[in-house]
Amino acid sequence: MKIESITLHHISLPLVAPFETSFGRETERPCILVEMRAGGLTGWGECVAGAGPWYAYETIGTAWHIISEFLAPMVVGQEFTSPEALAERFSAVRGHAMARAAVEAAFWDLAARVRGVSLAHLIGATRERVAVGVSVGIEPTLDAQLASVARFVEAGYARVKLKIKPGWDVAMVRAVRERWPDLLLQVDANSAYTLADAPIFREFDEMNLLLIEQPLHHEDIVDHARLQAQLRTPICLDESIHSPDHARWALDIDACRVINIKAGRVGGLTAARQIHDLCAARGIPVWCGGMLETNVGRAANLALAALPNFTLPGDISASARYYHSDIATPDFVLNADSTISVPQEPGLGVVVLPERLRAVQVRQLTIGYSEVQNS
Numbered sequence: 001m002k003i004e005s006i007t008l009h010h011i012s013l014p015l016v017a018p019f020e021t022s023f024g025r026e027t028e029r030p031c032i033l034v035e036m037r038a039g040g041l042t043g044w045g046e047c048v049a050g051a052g053p054w055y056a057y058e059t060i061g062t063a064w065h066i067i068s069e070f071l072a073p074m075v076v077g078q079e080f081t082s083p084e085a086l087a088e089r090f091s092a093v094r095g096h097a098m099a100r101a102a103v104e105a106a107f108w109d110l111a112a113r114v115r116g117v118s119l120a121h122l123i124g125a126t127r128e129r130v131a132v133g134v135s136v137g138i139e140p141t142l143d144a145q146l147a148s149v150a151r152f153v154e155a156g157y158a159r160v161k162l163k164i165k166p167g168w169d170v171a172m173v174r175a176v177r178e179r180w181p182d183l184l185l186q187v188d189a190n191s192a193y194t195l196a197d198a199p200i201f202r203e204f205d206e207m208n209l210l211l212i213e214q215p216l217h218h219e220d221i222v223d224h225a226r227l228q229a230q231l232r233t234p235i236c237l238d239e240s241i242h243s244p245d246h247a248r249w250a251l252d253i254d255a256c257r258v259i260n261i262k263a264g265r266v267g268g269l270t271a272a273r274q275i276h277d278l279c280a281a282r283g284i285p286v287w288c289g290g291m292l293e294t295n296v297g298r299a300a301n302l303a304l305a306a307l308p309n310f311t312l313p314g315d316i317s318a319s320a321r322y323y324h325s326d327i328a329t330p331d332f333v334l335n336a337d338s339t340i341s342v343p344q345e346p347g348l349g350v351v352v353l354p355e356r357l358r359a360v361q362v363r364q365l366t367i368g369y370s371e372v373q374n375s
C-alpha cells in the first residue's frame with residue numbers, strides 16, 4: 001500500500017468532568033488525530049501526547065513537530081506491505097513514541113480496512129469483549145472521593161483505580177476499601193513517591209489491592225525492584241516502560257510483576273504486541289492503560305486488549321465517562337458484566353464525523369497530496 005497523504009488534526013475536547021492526578025488537573029484534552037490516505041481508503045490514528053510535559057516529555061507541540069517534519073515525510077509516497085514494515089521504518093527515530101505510535105496506528109487501521117477485517121482480528125486478538133475498569137481522579141475531599149467511586153460502581157464498573165499522591169493515599173484508599181470490601185481495587189501514583197516512602201506502600205499490602213501502579217520515578221526501574229522486594233502486592237509499571245527492551249529489563253530485575261501497556265507510550269501497536277508476547281512467555285499479566293482517548297484511540301485500545309494475555313481489566317471506560325460529544329461514532333458502552341465489546345467491523349470500527357472534528361479543531365496540516373488541502 002502506497003501512502004498518499006497524511007493530514008494532522010489538532011483538536012481540543014472538553015472533558016465531562018475534571019481529571020486530577022499527582023501531576024495535575026485537566027479539564028480539556030487536546031489531541032492530534034492522524035488521517036492517512038492510501039489506495040482510496042482512509043485510516044485514523046490518535047496521538048496521546050498531552051498539553052504539557054507532565055505524564056511524559058512529549059506534548060502536542062513536540063508530536064506535531066516530529067510527525068510533520070520527520071515521520072510523515074519518511075512515509076508519504078512510500079509503499080509499505082505491513083504495519084510492522086512501517087514501524088521498522090521508524091526504528092531510527094529516538095524517543096517520540098507517541099508521535100510514532102499515532103502514525104503507525106493510522107496505518108494499522110488502513111491495513112485492516114484494505115483486508116476487510118477488524119483491527120482486533122488483524123493483530124491476532126481472540127476476545128469479543130474485554131473486561132474494563134475506571135480510573136478515578138483525585139477529588140478535593142474524602143466525601144467527594146467516595147461519592148465519585150460510588151457513581152462508577154453504580155454505573156457497573158467492577159474494577160476501580162484510585163489516583164494517589166503524597167498526603168492523599170493510605171487513609172483515602174482504606175476508606176474506599178472499607179466501603180467496598182470486594183471491589184477489584186488498584187492505585188496509581190504517577191511517579192509521585194520515592195523509595196523512602198516504602199512504609200506507605202507496606203500499608204497498602206493490607207488492603208487487598210490488585211496492584212500498585214508506577215509508585216516511583218518515571219525513568220526508574222532499580223528502586224522499583226528494591227520496593228517490590230518489600231511488598232506482596234504486585235508493582236505495575238506504566239511510565240517507566242517505553243519499549244519491549246524496557247519491559248525485558250524491568251522483568252529481568254523483578255522491578256514489576258504486572259505491566260500496563262499503552263501503545264502510545266511504547267511507540268505503537270507493533271511494540272505493544274511484542275510486550276504482550278514477552279509478558280505472556282514469562283507469566284506476567286498485562287492490561288491496557290488509557291490516556292483519556294476519543295473513540296478513535298479507544299477502538300484501538302479495545303482491539304489491543306482483546307489479545308489473550310490482557311488478563312486484568314483495562315482503563316478503557318465507556319465513552320460517556322470522558323466526552324459529551326465524541327468526534328467519532330458509535331460511542332462505546334459498558335456491558336452488564338463490566339466489559340466493553342470489541343468492534344468487529346473492518347478497521348477500527350468507528351467513523352470520524354467531519355462536522356464534529358471541525359467544531360473542536362485548533363489547526364490542520366496535510367503532508368502529500370489529497371483533496372483535503374491545508375485550511
Ligand code: OSB
Pocket residue numbers: 055134135188190238289290291292293315316317
Ligand atoms: O497514568 O494511567 C495513567 C490518564 C492520562 C495520563 C495518564 C494516565 C491516565 C489515566 C486515565 O489513568 C485512564 C483512562 O483513559 O481512563
Ligand code: MG
Pocket residue numbers: 188190213214238239260289
Ligand atoms: Mg498510570
